[in-house]
Amino acid sequence: MRAAVWLVAAVTTGVTISTSGMASATPSEGIDVSTLSQSSLNGTDYVTRELTIAPGGTTGWHYHPGQVFGVIKEGTLTHYDSDCSVDGVYNPGEAISERSGTGYVHEGRNEGSTPLVMWVLYISPAGKPLVVDTPNPGCPFQ
Known part of the structure; x- marks a missing residue:
């Protein structure tokens, strides 16, 4: 819950919206990404985004160089680990946090019949990409 409160506070600060200098994964089809706020402080980038994933849409396989916290606004997020297993299912109002690094x-994925909308806070070392695309780790689905 603390992560969700932090996320809402970060989104509502009114920090200038900008995407210059920030690298990110190319969203696959079915995903709309909007940057809500962005700032840097003491060598750390703070970026909030709203992600909308259409039914059947996916983020694609990736990892994050920094910390990630999110909260589901609408729909359901099904989260897969690199061993192809579901490591979490998140519904509206629930918070998610993701470990960082190549490991x-x-x-x-949005496996539901309605759009999935979530707010995400990325806390990354300054100048690092927020998301790094990776190949499918061998799962029988994309």
Whole structure:
């Protein structure tokens, strides 16, 4: 819950919206990404985004160089680990946090019939990409 409160506070600060200088994964089809706020402080980038994933949509396989916290606004997020197993199912109002680094490759999917909307806070070392695309780790689905 603390992560969700932090996320809402970060989103509502009114920080200038900008995406210059921030690298990110190319969203696959079915995903709309909007940057809500962005700032840097003491060598750390703080970026909030709203992700909307259409039914059947996916984030694609990736990892994050920094910490990630999110809260589900609408729909359901099904989260897969690199061993192809579901490591979490998140519904509206629930918070998610993701470990950082190459050892935590994962994918988020909307397996429901309505759009999935979530707010995400990325806390990353300054200048690092928020998301790094990776190949499918061998799962029988994309």
